[in-house]
Amino acid sequence: MARVYLDTSFFSTCVSKRTSPRSVGWRETSNEWWETQATRHVLYVSDEVVAELSDPDFDQGPTALAMLRGLHLLELNADVRGLAAILVREKLMPVPSVSGDAIHVAAATIHGMEYILTWNVRHLANPNKRTHLATVCLRLGLIPPQIVTPDLLMEADE
Structure with missing residues (x-):
């Protein structure tokens, strides 16, 4: 069983009411x-x-x-905050760190997650950032998780 960190975008996509074809597809895949x-x-x-989903402006919170x-709750300790700043x-x-x-990636890395599951393809599941993230983490003696979308992790599980 892999250790998977679920970021906010996964949950918000599961409950989204958006009707664009992409949003509907992501919601169906997430669910x-x-x-x-x-x-x-x-x-x-x-x-x-928890904080992001508790935002009063998020109707589906x-x-x-x-x-x-x-679900298990990861501690946002000084190591997590330090890595986020880096x-x-x-x-x-x-920004902000x-x-x-930054907190999502740092928490998952510090606590040894194997995957981060996200729909945030701009800042998280961005293939252009993989090498840079790995370089920074390895320099610090850390192993970064694989950052994937639900459809990719589903394929990996089959």
Whole structure:
């Protein structure tokens, strides 16, 4: 069973009401992954996911938050915050380093996740960032997780 960190975009996509073809496709894929693949892995989130899904401007927040029940919670400790600051300084992640994408990647890396599951293809599941992320992490003695979209992890599981 792989250790998988689920970022906010996974949950928000599962409960999205958007009707564009891409949004509908991502929602269907996310829900299929949740229903058929989630039990094949050990799933983790962080307080950053909880905070982002708790945003009062996110109408589907309560539904998304309900999906977190029973998942493991990663601690956002000093090591996580330190790595997040490095990822921002190295221009791998957007500012601020105290929240958002940098925290997701740092938490998953520090806590030894094998995968980050995300639909954030701009900042996270971006193939152009893989080598740079690996270089920075390896320089620090860390192994970065593979950052993938649900459809890719579903294919890997088959």
